[in-house]
Each structure stands twice: as C-alpha cells, then as structure tokens.
Amino acid sequence: MKKIFCIACIVISMILLTAVYSVSFAADADTPTAGDKLDIKDLVEQVDVLQIVTDMNLKPDQLSFMAARIDFLSQKRDETQKKEKALQLEIREPLMIMRDAFIAGKDVPAEARNAAFAKLKPIKQTRQDMQTAFNDAANSCVDMLDDGQRRVLGRTADVLSRAQKMIQEIQSVSEDEWPKTMASLAAEIIKVKESDRYGDWQTQVDNVQNLPASEREQAYQNLEGSRKAELDQMQADAEQLLQSVRSANRQVLPIALNKLAGALKSQTELHNQLFGAMVRVLDSPGAPAALKARIEVMKAATDKKAGK
Incomplete structure (x- = not known):
C-alpha cells in the first residue's frame, strides 16, 4: 500500500513538526481544537x-x-x-x-x-x-x-514497479525471443499463484495421509491429477495475460498494468x-x-x- x-x-x-508548531504558534492560538487537548x-x-x-x-x-x-x-x-x-x-x-x-x-x-x-x-x-x-x-x-x-491495496510500489518493467520487456522483445521470454514471465506469475495454493494443497496431502493404507495410493493419484489440472490452468491464464499485454496499445496499457500487477501480488501476502x-x-x-x-x-x- x-x-x-x-x-x-x-x-x-x-x-517533530508538532513540537515546533506548539512552540512557534502557541501564543497565536485563539480557541483550542479537540486535537490541541491531546498529548x-x-x-x-x-x-x-x-x-x-x-x-x-x-x-x-x-x-x-x-x-x-x-x-x-x-x-x-x-x-x-x-x-x-x-x-x-x-x-x-x-x-x-x-x-x-x-x-x-x-x-x-x-x-x-x-x-x-x-x-x-x-x-x-x-x-x-x-x-x-x-x-x-x-x-x-x-x-x-x-x-x-x-x-488498490494490492498494487504496492514494488508490484507496480515490477509490472512496469515486465510490460517494457514484453513489448520490446523480438518475435524470435518472445516464446522464451513469455515462458520465463509466465513461470514468475505461476510461482505467485502456487504460493497462494500451497496451504490448501498441503492440507489435502495431510488428509490423504490420514486415510487407510488401502485408499492412499488412489487418493494421491487423484490429488496429483487435480493439482496438475490447476497448474495447467494457471499456465494457460498466465500466457493469455502476457499475450494480451504484448498486443495492448498505448490506450489500454493502464488496464494491462493493473491486471499484471494483480497477477504478481500474492493474495496470501496481501491478506x-x-x-x-x-x-x-x-x-x-x-x-x-x-x-x-x-x-x-x-x-x-x-x-x-x-x-x-
């Protein structure tokens, strides 16, 4: 923030300013306000x-x-x-x-x-x-x-600064280098999303460990399949966002900046x-x-x- x-x-x-003003202008004060009565x-x-x-x-x-x-x-x-x-x-x-x-x-x-x-x-x-x-x-x-x-509160100075640098990189990189750049930036976004999901994923693992031995293997497979589906969706969403930023014109760049900043802010950290x-x-x-x-x-x- x-x-x-x-x-x-x-x-x-x-x-310090309050101390200075209290000394300099005490003689000029007419009627004290509620704030003047506070220490x-x-x-x-x-x-x-x-x-x-x-x-x-x-x-x-x-x-x-x-x-x-x-x-x-x-x-x-x-x-x-x-x-x-x-x-x-x-x-x-x-x-x-x-x-x-x-x-x-x-x-x-x-x-x-x-x-x-x-x-x-x-x-x-x-x-x-x-x-x-x-x-x-x-x-x-x-x-x-x-x-x-x-x-608004999630768009801290560090997040906005990183989003601005990413936009410059996204829009300036050549077509030949774009796939490599997009993969790197998408990985950065996904890392943030994974950190937000870590707690829930760990709880799911703990729940599976409490199951009877005969049920655990299938439960782990189901859990891994669900997690992979989430990661695939994160990948698709991140790439779609980056592609939209790359094709954005000057008029819509502020919108792109806000979306990118939102993707870069961990909701767990914000909370x-x-x-x-x-x-x-x-x-x-x-x-x-x-x-x-x-x-x-x-x-x-x-x-x-x-x-x-």
Missing part, C-alpha cells in the same frame, strides 16, 4: 490509525464496523482480566505452599502441585480465548474489504499485510476517538451533499 505499512518516518516527522502520544496514535484507514479508503459503514469490533474486544478484554484475576487469587495459596517447600528443600505437597496446575490451565485457556477473539475480529475486518479496495494493519487499528488506544471523529466528518459531508 502507499503508506500503510511504512509510516514510521512520517510519524517521527509529525512528532503527543495520543496524537501520534490517532494519526497512525487515520493514516491506515485513509490508505484503505474505508467507507463510513466499514469504519463503524471496525469501531463495533473495538467495543466488543474492549468488553472481552475486561471480562478476561476479571476472570484471570479471580483465577490468580485461587492459585496464590498453592503456589505459596510450593514456593515455601522449594525454599526449605522439602518435597512439594502433591495436593498443592495439583491445585496449582489445575488453575494454570484455565488461565492459559482464558488468554488463548482472548487472542482467538482478537484474531477473529482482525480477520473479519479484512473480510469486509470489497474487491476494488483489495485491488497478511491487511491483517497486520487491522491488528494495529484494533489494538490502538487512539482508535475509538479517531474512528468516531472520521465517521462524524464523513456523515456530515454526506448530509451536506444531500442537502439535509
């Missing part, structure tokens, strides 16, 4: 969140969805902390007995050991449940993105990047206020446009 995953320098610059840490948090949601071009309903996920996680976190504190109180006494026994060089009472271990398990499960809820919330925020947003960005927003203490302010401004703009 344009800025979404590399904003550290921007944030640092903003901290630098809160301001950086909100700017970070707003940078991410702006780069994603999120709509008001999507921002509201994220805000609702944050509220849910906040309630879940409070419940988790209360539950864990209660469990910690219960485990304190057996842990103290174990500690004293170790210090005294005595055998640890089995009753205390069993009681401690029995309480450690629900504490661990409580934390895992919280992490699962957080991951589910982040994935749901990724899933809410529409196809258009995903296409991981988007997941990381959503985690950053959901876990930010500045997110609720930042999202609320952005939603209100967007709603006001919509109402004004509609003449309300």
Whole structure:
C-alpha cells in the first residue's frame, strides 16, 4: 500500500513538526481544537490509525464496523482480566505452599502441585480465548474489504514497479525471443499463484495421509491429477495475460498494468499485510476517538451533499 505499512518516518516527522508548531504558534492560538487537548502520544496514535484507514479508503459503514469490533474486544478484554484475576487469587495459596517447600528443600505437597496446575490451565485457556477473539475480529475486518479496495491495496510500489518493467520487456522483445521470454514471465506469475495454493494443497496431502493404507495410493493419484489440472490452468491464464499485454496499445496499457500487477501480488501476502494493519487499528488506544471523529466528518459531508 502507499503508506500503510511504512509510516514510521512520517510519524517521527509529525512528532517533530508538532513540537515546533506548539512552540512557534502557541501564543497565536485563539480557541483550542479537540486535537490541541491531546498529548503527543495520543496524537501520534490517532494519526497512525487515520493514516491506515485513509490508505484503505474505508467507507463510513466499514469504519463503524471496525469501531463495533473495538467495543466488543474492549468488553472481552475486561471480562478476561476479571476472570484471570479471580483465577490468580485461587492459585496464590498453592503456589505459596510450593514456593515455601522449594525454599526449605522439602518435597512439594502433591495436593498443592495439583491445585496449582489445575488453575494454570484455565488461565492459559482464558488468554488463548482472548487472542482467538482478537484474531477473529482482525480477520473479519479484512473480510469486509470489497474487491476494488483489495485491488488498490494490492498494487504496492514494488508490484507496480515490477509490472512496469515486465510490460517494457514484453513489448520490446523480438518475435524470435518472445516464446522464451513469455515462458520465463509466465513461470514468475505461476510461482505467485502456487504460493497462494500451497496451504490448501498441503492440507489435502495431510488428509490423504490420514486415510487407510488401502485408499492412499488412489487418493494421491487423484490429488496429483487435480493439482496438475490447476497448474495447467494457471499456465494457460498466465500466457493469455502476457499475450494480451504484448498486443495492448498505448490506450489500454493502464488496464494491462493493473491486471499484471494483480497477477504478481500474492493474495496470501496481501491478506497478511491487511491483517497486520487491522491488528494495529484494533489494538490502538487512539482508535475509538479517531474512528468516531472520521465517521462524524464523513456523515456530515454526506448530509451536506444531500442537502439535509
């Protein structure tokens, strides 16, 4: 994405600029805005969140969805902390007995050991449940993105640069060298597609390994046949795309560039990047206020446009 995953320098610059402006123009300020009441840490948090949601071009309903996920996680976190504190109180006494026994060089009472271990398990499960809820919330925020947003977010600078270089190579190579060049470029595209399918293919292999021995050989053959059919289709699609780029005129080159960039971006990698960005927003203490302010401004703009 344009800025979404590399904003550290921007944030640092903003901290410095904010400090300079606060010193230079403090005397000229008339009425403080809501932002003026924030300390630098809160301001950086909100700017970070707003940078991410702006780069994603999120709509008001999507921002509201994220805000609702944050509220849910906040309630879940409070419940988790209360539950864990209660469990910690219960485990304190057996842990103290174990500690004293170790210090005294005595055998640890089995009753205390069993009681401690029995309480450690629900504490661990409580934390895992919280992490699962957080991951589910982040994935749901990724899933809410529409196809258009995903296409735009997938066209990162590195992908666009590679696509542009490929177009130059495709359209400049001679007819004699074209088959060789097309095969090489198609292999590059197929490698990306294979990486996206690897997880599913591995799961299928694992499932076959769990079958009775009498069924495995046929299952492996079926699986290999299915995989080969997929690879053949990938090959055909890649070659068709490259041929269309080679024959594209100047007017349709932007379309060709977008299609090629889409083929060069691993959807698994894109999902991981988007997941990381959503985690950053959901876990930010500045997110609720930042999202609320952005939603209100967007709603006001919509109402004004509609003449309300």
